[in-house]
Amino acid sequence: MKKLFILSSFLLSVGASVFAQHPAAKRLMEQTPLLVKHQNIPVLINPNPTHAQATGNQTLVLKTYTESNVGKHYLYQQMHDGLPIYGAYLKVNTNKKGDVLNSFSTLVDVTSLNIESGDVLNHQYWVISDKELLLAKAQQDGHVFTLKQQDGTTLFEKDKRLFFTDTVVKARVFNPDPLTTAGVTYGKDGTYRNFNDSDYALLNDQRKWVSFPAQYDNGLFHLKNKYAAITNLKSPNYTPSTSTIDTFDFTRKQIGFKEVMAMYHISQVQAFIQSLGFDNLVNYQLKVDPHSSTADQSYFTYDPDTSLHFGLGGVPDAEDADVIVHEYTHAISHSLNPGDAIGTERRALEEAICDAMCCAYSKRINPFLWKNIFGWDGHNEFWNGRDGASNKTYDNKVGDFYSDSEIWSSAMNNLSEKMGEDVLIKLLLSIIPQLTPNSTMPQAAQLMYDTDSIIYNSQNRWLLAEEFVARKLGDFYTGVKELVLDEKMSIYNTFGFANGTAPTSIKPNQNGTFDVKLFDVNGKLILSKNNINQLDLNPNDFSLGMYVLHITYNGQTGYLKLSRQQ
Numbered sequence: 001m002k003k004l005f006i007l008s009s010f011l012l013s014v015g016a017s018v019f020a021q022h023p024a025a026k027r028l029m030e031q032t033p034l035l036v037k038h039q040n041i042p043v044l045i046n047p048n049p050t051h052a053q054a055t056g057n058q059t060l061v062l063k064t065y066t067e068s069n070v071g072k073h074y075l076y077q078q079m080h081d082g083l084p085i086y087g088a089y090l091k092v093n094t095n096k097k098g099d100v101l102n103s104f105s106t107l108v109d110v111t112s113l114n115i116e117s118g119d120v121l122n123h124q125y126w127v128i129s130d131k132e133l134l135l136a137k138a139q140q141d142g143h144v145f146t147l148k149q150q151d152g153t154t155l156f157e158k159d160k161r162l163f164f165t166d167t168v169v170k171a172r173v174f175n176p177d178p179l180t181t182a183g184v185t186y187g188k189d190g191t192y193r194n195f196n197d198s199d200y201a202l203l204n205d206q207r208k209w210v211s212f213p214a215q216y217d218n219g220l221f222h223l224k225n226k227y228a229a230i231t232n233l234k235s236p237n238y239t240p241s242t243s244t245i246d247t248f249d250f251t252r253k254q255i256g257f258k259e260v261m262a263m264y265h266i267s268q269v270q271a272f273i274q275s276l277g278f279d280n281l282v283n284y285q286l287k288v289d290p291h292s293s294t295a296d297q298s299y300f301t302y303d304p305d306t307s308l309h310f311g312l313g314g315v316p317d318a319e320d321a322d323v324i325v326h327e328y329t330h331a332i333s334h335s336l337n338p339g340d341a342i343g344t345e346r347r348a349l350e351e352a353i354c355d356a357m358c359c360a361y362s363k364r365i366n367p368f369l370w371k372n373i374f375g376w377d378g379h380n381e382f383w384n385g386r387d388g389a390s391n392k393t394y395d396n397k398v399g400d401f402y403s404d405s406e407i408w409s410s411a412m413n414n415l416s417e418k419m420g421e422d423v424l425i426k427l428l429l430s431i432i433p434q435l436t437p438n439s440t441m442p443q444a445a446q447l448m449y450d451t452d453s454i455i456y457n458s459q460n461r462w463l464l465a466e467e468f469v470a471r472k473l474g475d476f477y478t479g480v481k482e483l484v485l486d487e488k489m490s491i492y493n494t495f496g497f498a499n500g501t502a503p504t505s506i507k508p509n510q511n512g513t514f515d516v517k518l519f520d521v522n523g524k525l526i527l528s529k530n531n532i533n534q535l536d537l538n539p540n541d542f543s544l545g546m547y548v549l550h551i552t553y554n555g556q557t558g559y560l561k562l563s564r565q566q
């Protein structure tokens with residue numbers, strides 16, 4: 001179905017009180033004009049779910065409110081003259097305290113549209129059509145929902161079956177690829193090769209049982225769900241697989257095997273990003289053709305319609321979750337920021353973001369060689385793949401976007417190793433809406449550093465600064481690192497803390513937690529925390545004087561004097 005609206009989805013980082021303080025936040029606002037337009041959004045966050053409020057010309061009504069492990073989630077419906085504007089929403093996600101983490105908007109500026117005059121009471125919705133706001137009647141006919149004009153013209157139609165009859169089916173897939181689960185590299189002892197996409201036993205043995213949502217209709221299970229539909233878009237032609245039972249069991253050389261690979265891994269990426277709080281991305285049924293050509297090439301396209309295509313050449317692309325996740329991340333990126341990537345560096349960033357996602361995805365399943373990008377599809381006689389463990393710095397840039405992408409993807413993989421893939425991917429997705437068609441890697445590094453200050457309260461600033469400085473992506477303050485507790489713990493920036501210019505941080509050199517107690521010079525306990533990964537102390541919270549920290553890590557206690565001088 002053709003999409004009726006151009007929905008612009010952007011990150012709105014409007015942490016009410018936090019926002020005003022951060023120079024980073026101010027810079028983000030300046031760079032993103034839309035943010036400024038909506039900077040009064042925090043007043044909308046109202047616990048009363050029936051209350052409607054106006055912001056400029058936009059009237060919003062709270063439509064849904066949910067709570068999760070991340071925080072609170074508000075979905076507002078835009079209204080005009082008492083009727084909802086179909087598809088015009090504002091989603092605001094906050095942490096548990098109510099500080100805004102991010103928000104996504106498809107709100108429209110009603111004043112820029114020609115508004116149809118008519119009897120509002122006789123209609124249920126407004127529909128945006130080109131530059132017009134049209135009155136529409138809603139109709140539910142069986143499974144089909146339509147919005148029609150007074151004269152009967154259909155403005156919008158949706159078959160709700162695709163969204164309401166999802167069930168769960170079982171299938172066997174490579175997860176993420178046969179080499180990872182076998183723990184071998186391509187061609188080991190002459191085995192584990194492509195063998196012309198045949199049913200070679202060692203490869204078939206690496207298929208794993210999984211399950212994913214699929215559509216059930218009239219006695220048949222279809223490879224379609226809310227996020228993807230296997231569709232024959234291009235030659236070689238085939239009929240998408242269906243099943244009379246809830247199981248799709250194919251061997252590797254069968255076409256159906258590529259179909260279930262695509263369905264399963266796309267569904268899993270959606271589940272992953274939703275677990276990070278991104279529940280509004282690629283929020284439609286994307287057409288996916290897992291045998292779209294005989295070439296060794298896959299792509300995402302959004303013109304004229306969004307679709308994913310996988311080639312069969314070399315190792316068939318849809319047999320490697322890396323390729324599926326990479327291409328699907330292009331769709332995610334397009335959903336976050338519909339602009340075209342124009343500059344070579346921006347294109348390198350785009351490829352690197354997709355590669356970093358497939359590395360993080362692989363690492364979550366099985367860390368074996370997770371930094372090998374396209375571990376099964378590439379790194380073989382057909383193609384070298386890409387290296388997500390490269391030491392390249394920004395100085396090694398050559399002007400080829402695939403080659404240069406390794407600078408950024410390898411930096412992301414190092415960060416994923418240190419801060420965990422969830423934090424890394426959340427930061428990475430959060431910078432996408434802020435990128436322009438010509439963003440450079442140093443600009444992206446600065447955005448990531450700033451975004452960390454907004455969504456993670458700068459918790460990751462030392463790790464980001466170290467990595468970006470090492471990659472020559474900018475001049476970031478890396479803090480003064482001192483070692484305590486027999487080099488098992490590091491303390492950063494006691495000098496900045498002492499003179500009141502910057503916070504100090506204490507954290508273990510390895511992963512792990514510690515307990516800490518802070519006493520003032522009279523021995524009075526000021527602060528006590530257990531099982532923390534990092535302690536950040538802001539000099540503004542301390543009066544001048546000496547302090548003593550008791551740090552207990554792995555059963556060993558160390559003491560540290562901290563001074564706050566001016």
Ligand SMILES: [Zn+2]
Nearest residue numbers: 326330351354
């Ligand atoms: Zn790509």
